[in-house]
Amino acid sequence: MSAPPAEDLVRQWESEQARLRQQVVEEDTEDWQRSPDFSGLERVGGVDLSFIKGDDVNACAQLVILSYPDLEVLYEDSQMVTLTAPYIAGFLAFRETPFLLEALQRLQENQPTLLPQVVFVDGNGLFHYREFGLACHLGVLSGLPCVGVAKNLLQVQGVYKSEEHQSQIAALQRGGDSFPLTAASGKVLGKVWQRTDTQK
Template identity: 40%
Template sequence: MEGSSSSFCRQVTTDSSLQQDWICAQDLLKRKLVLQDDFTWTISSEDSCSEKKRTDNLRYIGGVDVSYLKEYPSLACGALVVIDAYTSEVVHEEYKVVQLDIPYVPGFLAFREAPVLLGLLDKMKYKDYPYYPQLLMVDGNGILHPRGVGLACHLGVMADIPSIGVGKNLHLVDGLTQSGVRQLLEARKNVDKDTIPLIGKTGQVWGAAMCSTTGSSKPIYISIGHRISLNSSCKIVKMCCKFRVPEPIRQADIRSRSFLQKMQRSQLQV
């Protein structure tokens, strides 16, 4: 099984015509991106009880992640978890275990993972669940991407939902480097800031690096996915962080891994 999978990975990775199709698809998606606030809800302040009672506030935030088994890297579990922004409780969760035929190719993660995650969103919408997310947080990048259209952009446009990319590692685009970001975070002028913009050599703002919890030494990297500004993205991510990673994504990661492990144990017992 592993041998055939490795062979397939090499074949697809070197298939320039397939990658050219992906590039064309990314170009089409990129033209549809909305990089400013485009939603009807409002972002409530944490200390405003009266605001929280308003029905037009952001309340249901989705987090998505895909987990893999080390033994079978093509076997994956996609997870969609919806968090109540007021209570931080999980109010809904969806999972799907799939055998992925498309390998991971740098810059094209969306073509591997997006179909699984879009299927979970479609399932919620089709069944008319009351907790369908008003906003989607994605374990991946938005415009902070070599072609400016990462997984968060892909999902946001395809599902027509405001989306935010939250990366644990920095995409080295437009001259951005880990060491350069670290120096900015540690600079005296930024000592009291928990968020700094990620500005490339061309002057483009690609996103923001955020030390999301007190004393955190590892920043997370926030970028626009679709239909939301960077300022609003940072505000919402900060609001959702109990730990380094915002709660919707953290819960999606924990629960998708747990779901896979339980499935694996049940198969071994049979």
């Protein structure tokens, strides 16, 4: 049986995103999330798929668990993987989530006491064409709170690299300074955050 044409695949993935989107929890549900100093947060995870230069099929799926607030490495998992799903803008999760889920499942099977209380994901969350990026997708399927951390601005939902946006970036002075990414609807979908005093 041959693979469906790209248009059919996009419709199928849009339908799946819409179905899973209904399960996204946007409110803080854990006590540590409501604490100003994150009291009770002990384990944070990070996931990423790193590609071999010049190769968009073979990659390394990585999961790291750190203690919090000391940020000591408690667990590492790296696996070389071969991606089979095509890259289509707005549907990155269908390429990457299966491998990131497998890494979390290996952790659950081998060292369940190290399961993270929150996972930082290299990709967007609500700040997405359909408010369901990679971080949301992984969060719904794993049942873990996930935060999307993107390096580049996705120009969607009325957010653009406008003069106003550039001036907001220029106004960031210190590590921790931020401003909201607000959709045309008025909903805040994310934040621009300055990492350090010298890096924006």
